[in-house]
Amino acid sequence: MSHRLIPANDNALPLHVIESSDLTHWLGTQPDDIANWVRTNGFKGNLGEALMVPSTGGKPLMALAGYGSAQARARGRFALAAAAGKLPEGCYRVASGLPEAARSHETLGWLLAGYRFDRYRDGKARDRQLVVPEGVDKTEIETIAAGEALTRDLINTPAADMGPDQLEQAARDLAEQHGAQIEVITGDDLLEQNFPMIHAVGRAAAAAPRLIDMEWGDTGPHLTLVGKGVCFDTGGLNIKPGNSMALMKKDMGGAATVLGLAQMIMTLGLKLRLRVLIPAVENSISGNAMRPGDILTSRKGLTVEINNTDAEGRLVLADALALAAEDAPDLLVSMATLTGAARVAVGPDLAPFFTDDDGAALALAAGAGRVADPIWRMPFHAPYEADIEPDIADLDNAPGGGFAGAITAALFLRRFAGEGRYVHWDIYGWQPKAAPGRPKGGVGQGARALLDALPALLKL
Known part of the structure; x- marks a missing residue:
């Protein structure tokens, strides 16, 4: 499918979106030959069903997409996309049946369903174009789909082709496209400029660690996005088992998500000042790798005992967050594929977030509902603060016990x-099996909810 909507087109095939409970009524409005064709082919209007209806001459006359029931739609997202993937290549226009309140997110689902990661293989995907439905903001929907495609591409690319060097280049390309300023601190310069934990995590890898710093906009409230850019995570000296390492190309999913969100913000021209900080490293193994038991001094001056080198994401984020807090942004957001505990808590489909700001949480929840980007608030539970305070340093990067791992990681960050408004996201960044609008592979989480909530969060 195309990532673009097309304007009104007389050659576009009418697409009727039909709820299962409305099928009998709809058939009653059709000529007998059409009604008989639909019944003969067993179309019931169930979610994900699709049917082409021919004219008497055998050419396509219309297409039908099953919209199921409200109960069936509540169990998933992007119901129209479930049927769209079964339609033949062509151009379609929604002729009836799609509720006005659902048009925007169903149109987005259609575009997202067209995503294909084809960098490493040939083959043309079938292109199913959609005429922009009435009432849908074409620019906004296309912009969101393009930002999501960027996020997916970055996550899906293997670490051999998406290491710290290539992640930096992706940020530079984005900055150039939108006239943003970008600076990158690399290698031993991280020590000289006081980013010791970013350096410690990444120094064992062949590609030097770095901090990517991009800024855009000169008026309006100040938003800073911090994305975890661990381009591959072996676990360091606390090496992961092979099955846990298989998906670690996605450990830069936080960086990929904030870059996709930044592209959305800049393309839409939101009236704000945007800063994007990405600590880009590979957590690798060599003679100079950080060790369990080491104590690092962070940019903020807090000391951190390393009890597990596989809890490295919070270390690189900590130095970047300390830098971000020095500017006192109006809203500070971190996004990271941080803990397995978050996946155990809410599974792969929900994006958990932490904030002390009840108003921000309500705005994000409302945005998530509008754009079909499910999220769940988790607590900064203060009684667990003691769990991240070891005996010989200020903080512990991997408290023992096995409980509340997502919460203790969030408390660490x-x-x-700083003291301003802060939202932390512990995302998964991966779609483990294909679903409507979400092919298997890398996926953005939380970005659409945050984009939709920004006007409320920042009074834009």
Whole structure:
């Protein structure tokens, strides 16, 4: 499918979106030959069903997409996309049946369903174009789809082709496209400029660690996005087992998500000042790798005992968050594929977030509902603060016990985020099996909800 909507087209095939409970009524409005064709082919209007209806001459006359029931739609997202993937290549226009309140997110689902990661193989995907439905903001929907495609491409690319060097280049390309300023601190310069934990995590890899710093816009409220850019995570000296390492190309999913969101913000021209910080590293193994038991001194001056080198994401984020907090942004957001505990808590489909700001949480929840980007608020539970305080340093990067791992990681990060409004996301960044609008592979989470909530969060 195309990532673009097309204007009104007389050659576009009418597409009727039909709820299962409305099928009998709809058939009653059609000529007998059409009604008989639909019944003969067993079309019931169930979610994900699709049917082409021919004219008496055998050419396509219309297409039908099953919209199921409200109960069936509540169990998933992007119901129209479930049927769209079964339609033949062609150009379609929604002729009836799609509720006005659902048009925007169903149109987005159609575009997202067209995503294909084809960098490493040939083959032309079938192109199913959609005429922009009435009432849908074409620019906004296309912009969101393009930002999501960028996120997916970055996550899906293997670490051999998406290491710290290539992630930096992706950020530079984005900055050039939108006239943003970008600076990158690399290698031992991280030590000289006081980013010791970013350096410690990435120094064992062949590609030097770095901090990517992009800024755009000169008026309006100040938004800073911090994305975890661990381009591959072996676990360091606490090496992961092979099955846990298989998906670690996605450990830069936070960086990919904030870059996709930044592209959306800049393309839409939102009236704000945007800063994007990405600590880009590979957590690797060599003679100079950080060790369990080491104590690092962070940019903020807090000391951190390393009890597990596989809890590295919070270390690189901590230095970046400390830098971000020095500017006192109006809203500071971190996004990271941070803990397995978050996946155990809410599974792969929900994006958990942490904030102390009830108003921000309500705005994000409302945005998530509008754009079909499910999220769930988790607590900064203060009684667990003691769990991240070891005996010989200020903080512990991997407290023992096995409980509340997502919360203790979030509490660790909060120590570096300053006193302003802060939202931390512990995302998965991966679609484990194909679903409507979400092919298997890398996926953005939380970005659409945050984009939709920005006017409320920043009074834009």
